[in-house]
Amino acid sequence: MRPFKLERFFSEHEFVTRFPLCCSDCETVTVGELLELAGRDPTQLLSQPLMYSDPQGDPALRARVAGRYRAVSPDQVVMGAPQELIALTLRCLIRPSERVVVITPCYQSLWEVAHAAGGDVDAWPLVEGSDRFEIDMDAIDRVLLPGTRALIANFPNNPTGASVNAAHMARLAASCDERGVVLFCDEIYHGLPISPAEDPPPAVDVSPNAISLNGFSKTFGLPGLRMGWVVLRNPELRQRVCEAKDYSTICSSPVTEMLSHAALDAESALRARNRRNLLENHDRLRAFVETYPHLFDWRQAQGGSVTLLRFLGLPSLGPSASNFCDAVRRSAGVLLAPSTLFDFGDQHIRFGLGRNRQDFANGIDALARCVEELERGTPTP
Numbered sequence: 036m037r038p039f040k041l042e043r044f045f046s047e048h049e050f051v052t053r054f055p056l057c058c059s060d061c062e063t064v065t066v067g068e069l070l071e072l073a074g075r076d077p078t079q080l081l082s083q084p085l086m087y088s089d090p091q092g093d094p095a096l097r098a099r100v101a102g103r104y105r106a107v108s109p110d111q112v113v114m115g116a117p118q119e120l121i122a123l124t125l126r127c128l129i130r131p132s133e134r135v136v137v138i139t140p141c142y143q144s145l146w147e148v149a150h151a152a153g154g155d156v157d158a159w160p161l162v163e164g165s166d167r168f169e170i171d172m173d174a175i176d177r178v179l180l181p182g183t184r185a186l187i188a189n190f191p192n193n194p195t196g197a198s199v200n201a202a203h204m205a206r207l208a209a210s211c212d213e214r215g216v217v218l219f220c221d222e223i224y225h226g227l228p229i230s231p232a233e234d235p236p237p238a239v240d241v242s243p244n245a246i247s248l249n250g251f252s253k254t255f256g257l258p259g260l261r262m263g264w265v266v267l268r269n270p271e272l273r274q275r276v277c278e279a280k281d282y283s284t285i286c287s288s289p290v291t292e293m294l295s296h297a298a299l300d301a302e303s304a305l306r307a308r309n310r311r312n313l314l315e316n317h318d319r320l321r322a323f324v325e326t327y328p329h330l331f332d333w334r335q336a337q338g339g340s341v342t343l344l345r346f347l348g349l350p351s352l353g354p355s356a357s358n359f360c361d362a363v364r365r366s367a368g369v370l371l372a373p374s375t376l377f378d379f380g381d382q383h384i385r386f387g388l389g390r391n392r393q394d395f396a397n398g399i400d401a402l403a404r405c406v407e408e409l410e411r412g413t414p415t416p
């Protein structure tokens with residue numbers, strides 16, 4: 036597999052750069068805050084035995100996850116770290132030489148694992164419309180050619196924030212079903228709609244053959260739990276994924292499982308808080324873009340916590356978004372993710388909108404000062 040560009044970038048810069056403005060997760064809480072929001076006694080944590088747990092995931096947790104969908108049973112849910120579940124599911128789903136379509140730009144593993152499984156991977160690019168990134172529904176027949184094994188989607192999409200409405204989701208699922216294509220939908224950014232004010236329904240609620248992936252990392256703001264789930268109705272595929280998991284983590288930590296229950300208890304409080312941050316950061320980014328319309332062009336996100344700006348170039352740096360991101364990181368300590376990290380040219384920049392409002396505001400102020408200096412051709416070292 037090629038190195039995971041975005042994850043390598045964060046590993047190098049996220050924890051040593053002052054203003055990380057491009058992270059995709061929402062503002063987190065401490066263990067104590069989570070238990071308090073969940074109305075749970077914190078001493079429960081101290082009496083939690085550190086034993087192995089059910090490899091498929093705590094049955095009570097799977098039952099609660101299953102209850103989030105229309106007709107899913109607890110035995111159809113497999114718990115694990117979201118990234119782990121992408122890797123295991125796509126590896127087990129795709130056989131060498133099978134054709135796979137991935138909606139792009141995308142989180143690299145959605146493409147990379149399919150490719151590593153031997154898949155013959157084709158892109159279905161989102162279109163940069165006049166006011167949003169959107170799926171080209173008219174391309175369905177051209178894209179879902181006979182013999183296609185899977186369509187891999189992620190709505191709301193990382194990095195564009197593009198989403199689909201319920202009608203489009205139903206059409207995608209029906210088109211996949213008619214052709215025997217498995218729809219794999221990464222729904223980890225569900226729960227933070229911006230515009231329209233609703234997410235599409237989960238893929239597994241519109242097709243019995245689809246697969247939905249979700250977790251606590253983004254919308255809940257709890258990436259440190261390393262916990263998510265995948266809904267696998269097909270018993271053979273589920274069996275293969277469970278068998279593959281025996282070679283990755285075997286099972287989740289029971290501490291994580293206990294805190295995952297707390298996360299579900301606290302879901303509405305966490306989401307409300309994260310949505311407040313998101314909408315305020317959204318307004319702040321809009322004000323920034325409106326101040327520099329000659330430098331940035333923005334198709335706003337429809338959901339989730341990430342969004343993509345087009346960089347229009349600066350005389351002192353040229354048109355490259357990665358040059359711009361390098362310059363603002365070095366001179367102002369502002370971390371922005373260029374679209375090169377998503378194999379999506381070098382003209383766009385990903386921002387993350389889910390973090391603390393004050394930190395985001397401080398970061399945007401530092402970015403604005405740096406932009407002014409770059410415009411004058413004199414960035415501070």
Ligand SMILES: Cc1ncc(COP(=O)(O)O)c(C=O)c1O
Nearest residue numbers: 116117118142189193221223252
């Ligand atoms: C679309 C998408 N899916 C999955 C993941 C992986 O989530 P985690 O880091 O919690 O494993 C990410 C993380 O950025 C993501 O953006």
